[in-house]
Amino acid sequence: MTLALSRRAVLLAAASTIATPAQGQVVRPIVIGQTFLTDSLDPAQASAGWALQSHGVAEALFTTDRGGGTIPNLARTAEREASGAWRVTLEAGLRFSDGTACDANAVAASLRRALTENPRARTGLGAAATIEALDSLTLRITPARPVGAIAPLLAEFPLVIHRVAPEGRFAGTGPWRVREFRRGDRLELEPNPHFRGGADRPPATIRRLTDPNVLAIGLEAGELDLAFGLAAETLPRLRTRPGITVVSTPVAYQYMLLLNMRRPALADARVRSALSLALDRAQMARALGGGVPASGLFPAYMPWGLPVPLPTDRARAGALLDEAGWRLEAGLRRRAGQVLEITLTAYPQRPDFIALAPVIRAQFEALGLRVRTEVVEAITPTIQEGRFDIAFWTMHVAPGGDPAFALEQYLRTGATLNVMGFSDPALDATLDRLAAEAEPTARHALARDAAAAVNAAAPILPLLTPEWHTGLSARLAGYRPFPSDYHILHAGMP
C-alpha cells in the first residue's frame, strides 16, 4: 500500500500539471507512448508535418476519415475550374492556436512556404504550383500539372496549415498546441483554446519509446494512458490485466508479395495465379496473431476496396501449373527437367515478414515448388535492382485517401516502383480515366476495376491488411485512434 501510494505520488509529481483556471483543479495530462516523435516544431521541415498532424497539433485542408477516404477538414469544398485550376473554400471562423485568423491569405502563405521550404511538399502539387487568395475564404490553387482530384493532394502531410509567428514560433490549428518540446524525448501539449471544436480536453504528454515491448511495460506500470504500436506477443498478457483495453485496428499498410515478372517462370500469368491460389491468408493472419485476409491491393474497409477475400484453391492452383507445363514429378513441379524454384525475400525491418516467410514457404512447397527463403538488410535496392524472385513488401496504399496513389506508383507501365516489370495497357487506360475523373463515386468504381484487374494479372499478391494494436488505460478505455498513424491524438479524446 505504501509502495503504491508513494509511486502514485512520484507519478503525480513527475507529470506536468496544468491548472484549469476556471475550476482551479489540476488535470493530470494523459500520457501517450509511441515509437515516433516529431523532430521539429516547424511543419515545413522534413516529415514534421506528418508527425505534428499525428500529435493533434497541425491539420491539413483535407484529411482522411476512418474508412480511408478523403474528407474536408479546414477546407469545405474544392471545385475544378475550366482552366484546370482549383477553387478551394475554407471553413469560416478558423483560428490558429495563437489566436490569429486562419483565412485564405494565411493558408496561401502556409502552402507557399511549404512548397518553398520542403522538397517533399512538391511531389503532389509540383514545385511550380501557384496559390492565391481570392477573398478571405477562397483560394485558387493551380497545380504544376493537371490533377483529377486535388483533395487527396491537399491532405498530404507536408501541406499542413501553419503560421510562423514573428518570434519564430509555429502555430497550427489542431486540438492541442505545444507547451514544451524536448527533441527525441517528449512533447508536452495543452488544449488549443482557439480550436473550432472547443478546448474541453485534457493536456497531453507524448513520450517517445521505440521498443514496442517497453510500451507494454509502460502500460502495465500505469505510466502510460495510451500505448500506440504494441507488439502482438504482448497482447495476451495485456488483455488479462484489469483496467487495460487493447484495441486492434486494420491499417492501410497492406502486406503483399511482389513478383519479378522478368523471371521466365513468373512471366506466365498462370503461374502467378497459381501462386495466389496456393496462399492461405487466414493461416497467415493466425500466424501473426491478427490481420485481415486481403481482398486486393486495397483494404476491404476502404470505400473502393474489394469486399471478398482472395480465394485459396490448391486444386485449381495445381491445374494452372499443369496447364503451364509445370508437372508434378517426384514431389516437385518440373518442366523440361527444370524444377520450379523460387526465392522468397524478406527484410528484418518488418518482423512480421520474417514470421510469415516459413508459412508461405510451406504453402508454396505444398504445391510442389522448391522454395528458398532469404533475409536482406536493405529491401529497396534489392527490388530496384531486380535481385529477387518474390519479395515481401508493404506500403500505405492511399495516404491522402487517393485510390490512384498506389496504382500509379506500382502498377502503371514504367512507374518507378513498378519493380515487377508489369505492363498492362488496359490497366494504364483505366488509370488515365481515374486521373481525369473528379467525382468520388466514379473514382471509387474505377479503382475497384483496377484492383480487380491487378488480382487477375497477379503481378503482386496481396496477403493481409495488418492490424496495429493500441493499449488504453481505464481513463481512455472508450477512446479509439484512427486506423492509421495519422491521428493518434484527435479531438475525440475524452
Add this chain to the structure above:
Amino acid sequence: MRAALLRLALLLLVGSLAAFSLARAAPGDPAMLALLEANQAVNPQALAALRASFGIDQPLPAQYLAWLGGALTGDFGVSFRTGQPVLAEVLARLPVSLMLGGGGLALAALLALAIAPLAAARPGGLADRLVDGLAVAGQTVPAFWIGALLLWVVAAWMGLLPALAGPWPARLALPLLLIAFATFGPLAAAAREALNSVARSAFHQAAMAQGGHAGAPALRRSGQRHALAAMVPVLGAEAALVAGGAAVLETLFGLPGLGAFAAEAARGRDWPAVQGGLLLALAICATAQALAEASRRWLDPRPGPFR
C-alpha cells in the same frame, strides 16, 4: 602536447574519411527511403529534387570535401531525416549519453573501489567470487535482455519507479545500474589485481611486520592509489564499449541519447547524421583514452609496472 594534438588531428581526419565511407557502405538510396517512409509519391522528378536538396547528386569526392570543409567550421550538414542541423541534433543528445555513460562508469568505479580490497584480502571469499561472477555476467548477459527484465520487474511488477515517463532521476536509475553492472567486473578485477600486487609488495609487508593491521582496511589504505591507477586504463577502454551498450539501453528506456540517434540514422541512411555521430563518438573515445592516460601518469608517474 603538440605531438598529441597532431595525433588527434590525424586520427580525426582518418576518422572522417572512415565515417564518410561507412555511411555510404550500406546499400540504399536516402532519397528513395525518405519518400517511401513518408508515404510520398516516388517518381524520377521527386527523387532528383530530394537528392539535389540532400547534396548527394554530386560526385563523392565533392561531397566529402564539402562535408569536411563544413565540419571544420562546425557545420556538419543537415540531417536527411529530421531536416535539422546535425550539430544541433548531436549536441541536444550528448548530455544524456554523457550522463548515462559517465554516471554508470563512475558508479561501477566506486563499487569496484569498495569491493576490490575485500576480494584481494580474502582470495576465494565471497567478494572475490562476486567480482569473478559479475565480470563474467556483465560481459555475457545481453544488455537488452537484462534491461527489459529489470524494467518489467521494477516498473510493472513491483511498481517501484516511474522509469519511462517519470522525472530524469527515475528514468536514468535503471540504465545507470545496468551500465555499472556491465563494467563493474573488469574494473573490480583490475583493482583487485593491483591490490594483490600491493599485498605482495615489500612496503606493505614491512608495514605489516611493524604491527599494522592486516586485511581489507589496510589494503584499502595503502593500495587505493594503485587500485585507481590500475582502473583508469580500463575505464578508458570501457568508455568505448559503454558507448555501444548505451545505444541499446537508450533505445530500450526511450532516452534521447547519441547512441540511439546514431542507430536510427544508420537505419534511415541519414548519412550526415551517421557521419557526425561517428566522428563525435571517435572524438569522445580519443579524449577518454587521453584523459585515462594522463590520469594514470598523474597517479603513478613512475615508468613501468607498479611495484
